Amino acid sequence: MADQDAIDQLLAQAGVSLGVDSRRLRTAVALLGDGRWWTLADLIRETATSRRTMEALLRELPLEHSGDRVRIPADQTRRYNNGQLAVISDPRDAPDALDRLENLIAKAPRGRHTLDHVAATAETVLRRAILLGTRFWLPGARLLCVGDHDLTSLAVRMVHPEVEVMVADIDERILGYIDDQNLGVHTRWADLRLGLPSSARGWADLAITDPPYTPEGIGLFAARAAEGLRDRDxxxxxxxxxxxxxxxxxxxxxxxxxxxxxLLNEAIFPDFNRYHGAEAIGSAADLYVLRPTTKTWPAIAARLDRLTTAIYTQGPQAVEASATGLHGIEAVEAFAPGLFAGDWPRELLPKVPRTRLATLLAKPYAAAPDRVAIAVPAGLEAAVPRLLLATRARHARVLLAGPPGDLPALAPVLSPVYDLTADGPVLDAVRLPLPDGGAARIVRRVLDGAHGKVANLWREGLTEAAGLTKKQARAAVEEAAPWAADMTALELPLHRLAELPAAVSRTLT
Structure with missing residues (x-):
């Protein structure tokens, strides 16, 4: 049996943690196997582990005794060898990673003040990665970065390549930049005010976030981070x-x-994070280590039920920004929609059913109406392509806070599905006829089923269009787009949506 398998089995038999919190117990096993004699009190003090937990561990170990002291016999130490406990403990021990991070941060997309971006120093993000390794057991672990303008994901992959890392972020530039580094980070587009990506929910063992520094922003990002945890204990x-x-x-x-x-404040490291800027707070921030409790999950549900989109300190979605009314609303009355999505006046066509933007993104609307009117307030424009893909309508009319200045960028991404036209703040999207076949038909299948998994829809299209077996289709998709696994089209960053037609074409050749 492999060393780590033996230790995992030991911890399971002792009824103690097998997850990221097992580092202290694995340290105890390593201490007992280093040839020295240990009293129970010494082990407790050295590992900061409770007596009850330590006693449960010792009952399962093969030990030899000398009075009140114990150790693992010499002929058993190889079985319980814990070599993976050795990790970097100081940024100076990883000069290459520090130099690379300094270069990556210098070349990264500039921060957006409307998203409260302030870049952390390279040493800070490296220290975050080091702290993860010294405090938690990382082999086999998953880390969710809830926003990652600071590029913590890259630091973690450099120092701990055994950790699977996912980033959920609203900034398309950051997602593209992270993917360009080819460090194996999974990227997902997300506006956390509208929800966590479906593939990120219940996915991670650890989550890290540097959110907007408002009570509203902190509460939202912490709630989404908790939603991302698979290990609730x-x-x-x-x-x-x-x-x-x-x-x-x-x-x-x-x-x-x-x-x-x-959420339990398990630790607060003062002034742990340092920034290029943010002088109003001394260019520094504390790092909180938070642990969910059994009462966290109902509290999250209550928090998200009273969700507000104003979470930032600056820009149109700032906490103190004044709400602006809808302009061009007369164009929607004449449109005669079968569904309103977003925040519309109650007196406007009161018999027309309504749904929230977050609900539209979370699941297909049951009735699939022919016409959908979508209200998108200032600051949520990045959600427009996903909202359009989510509607399933023949004709969608989007009312924006102002003219869609990035329409030229959106048109190529949405061109397999929609013909787009704009008139002031009104954006019209008319669904195109289905293509006859080939790659275009498969792309359309994927985008029309935007709530479904990209890889599944793609494989189904290949089996029909190219006569491939399920196994062949799976292999073709994995080779052409390894990033497509477990994602929906609504989570794809725009650069991945733009790559989709070419990638599908490769699987047909």
Whole structure:
């Protein structure tokens, strides 16, 4: 039996953690196998583990005794060897990673003030990766980065390549930049105000986030991070937050937002994060280690039910920004929609059914109406291509806060499905006829089924269009687009949506 398999079996028999929180127990096994004699009290103190847990572990180990001291016999130490415990403990021990991160951060897309972006230093993101390795057991672990303008995902993959990492972010530029580095990070587009990507829910053992520093932003990002955890007992959330020494009440409001989610403050590392900018808070922020409790999950549901989209400190979605009304609403009345999506006046066509934008993205609307009117407030424009793909309508009319300035960029991505036209703040999307066959038909199948998994729809199209077996189709998709596994079209970053037609064509040749 392999060493780690033996230790996993041992921990399971002892009824203790097998997850990311098992590092302290694996350390205890390593100490007992290093040839020295240990008392129970010494082991407890050395590993900071409770007596009850340590006693459960010792009952399962093959031990030899000398008075009140124990150790693993010499002929058993290889079986319980824990070599993977050795990790980098200081950024100076990884100079190559630090140099590379400094270069990557310097070349990364510039921050957007409307998203409260401030870049962390290279040493900070490397220290985050190091902390993960020294505090948690990472082999086989999954890390979800809830937003990643700081490129923490890349630092983790450099230092801990055994960790599977996913990034969920609203900024298309960041997602493309991370993919360009080819470090094996999974990227997902997400506006967290509208939901966590379906493939990220219940996926991770650990989550890390550096959210907008408002109580609303902290509460939302922490809730989404918790939604991403698969290990509800041992999972952890690492969260950066900083405030000026002059504003303790603001920090208290943020801590109350975390307390409202029933998250335990397991540790707070003061001034752990350092930034290029953010001088109002001393260019620094604390790092919180949060642990969910059994009362966290109902609190999250309640928090998301009263969701507000104003979470930032600047821009149209700032907490203190004044709400603006809908312009061009007369164009929607004449449109005669069968469904309203978004925040529409109650007096407008009151008999027409309504749904939230988040609901539209989460699941297909049951009735599949012929015409859908979508209200998109300022600051949520990045969701437009996903909302259009999610409607399944023959004709969708989107009412924006202003003219769609990025229409030329959207048109190629949506061209397999829609003909787009704009008139001021009104964007019309008319669904095109189905293509006759070939790659275009498969692409259309994937995008028309935007709530379904891309790889599944793609494979089905290949078996019909090219006569491939299911096994052949699976292999073709994996080779052409390894990024497509377990994703829906609604989660694809725009650069992946743009690549889709060419990738599908490759699978037909």
């Amino acid at each position: 041992q999972g952890r959330i690492l969260l950066a937050y900083g405030a000026s020494e002059r504003t303790p009440m603001l920090a208290l409001k943020v801590q109350r937002a975390l307390s409202d989610l029933n």
